[in-house]
Amino acid sequence: MLSAIIILILSFAALVWSADKFVYGASGFAKNLGISPMIIGLTIVAMGSSAPEIMVSANAALAGATDTSVGNAIGSNITNILLVLGITTLVRPLIVSSSTLYREMPILLGFTFLAWWILHDDYLSFNEGIFLTVSFFAFIGFLIYLAKSSNGEPDALLAESQDEIPSDLPTPVALGWIIFGLILLPLSSHFLVESAVTIATYFGISELVIGLTIIALGTSLPELAASVSGVLKGEDDLAIGNVIGSNIFNILAVLGVGALINPSAIDPQAATRDTMVMIGATLALLFMAMSFTKTRRINRFEGGLLVAGFVAYQIILFI
Secondary structure (H helix, E strand, O other), X not given: OHXXXXXXXXXXXXXXXXXXXXXXXXXXXXXXXXXXXXXXXXXXXXXXOOHHHHHHHHXXXXXXXXXXXXXXXXXXXXXXXXXXXXXXXXXXXXXXXXXXXXXXXXXXXXXXXXXXXXXXXXXXXXXXXXXXXXXXXHXXXXXXXXXXXXXXXXXXHXXXXXXXXXOXXXXXXXXXXXXXXXXXXXXXXXXXXXXXXXXXXXXXXXXXXXXXXXXXXHHOHHHHHHHXXXXXXXXXXXXXXXXXXXXXXXXXHHHHHHHHHOOEEOOOHHHHHHHHHHHHHHHHHHHHHOOOOOOEEEOHHHHHHHHHHHHHHHHHHXX
C-alpha cells in the first residue's frame, strides 16, 4: 500500500509538470509557425490546465474504470469552484470585469445542466461521447468567433492568456517539449489511475469516490497554482477564467473522452448526488460573480463559504 501511495504522489507531480511543459512547447511551436496569439491563447493555453484530467479520463476508461473517469470530471469541477476559487478569494478578493467571463459563466451553467442530463440515466453512451466532443470543438470555435468580432475592444482574459505564450522558444526545443509531454503525460496518468484504483480497493472506496476526491484534487492543482498566481499579480480575470474554462472543458472533453473509449453504466450516485453538488457550486459562483452594479466582486467571506462547502462535501463522501 505504501508503494501505491508513493507512486500516486509521483504520478501527480509528473502529470502536472509534463502537462505544463507540453503546453509550453506546443504554444511556442504554434507561434513559430505564425499562428495568431489569440488562437493559441484560446486553444492550446486554455486547454492546457485540463490536460491532466483528459489523460486521466482516457486511461481510466481504457482500464474499464469509467466511474473514475466520470468522478474525475465532476470532482474536478466541484474542486475548482469550491476549493480553488475559495482559496484564491481568501488570498485576495476577486473583481470580475472581463466581458468574456460575463458571457462564459451562463454558458458554464448551461453545460453543467447538460452534464446532469447526460448522466441522469446512469449510462454514458458512445453517442453522448460524440455529442460532447463535437460540442467541445464548437465551443472553441465560438470563443474564436467572439474574440474576432470584438471590434477591437480589449478583453482582460484574452490578453492575459496571450501573456502565457513564450516569445523566443527555438523550434527544436519546442518540439522536444512536445515529444516529451506526449510520452510522459499518458505514462504518468496510467500509473496514477493504477495506483488510485489499488488504494480505493484496499480501503473499500468506490471508483467514483476515488475520482471525486484524490484524483480530482490532484488534477486541479494546475488551476489552483494558476489562479493564486494570477490574483497575486492582479490578473483577476485570469484567475477565475482558468476555473470557468477548465470546468467547461472538463464537461465536454473529459466526459466525452470517457464515453468514446468505454461507454458503460455508471454509479447512480454520480447523477443523484455529485452532479447536484456541481450544479449548486456553479450557481453559487454565478450568484457571487454577477452583480447589477458595474463592479462584480467575490469577497473573502464568500470565499470562506466556498471552502467550507468543499470540506462539507468531502465529509459527506467519506461518511
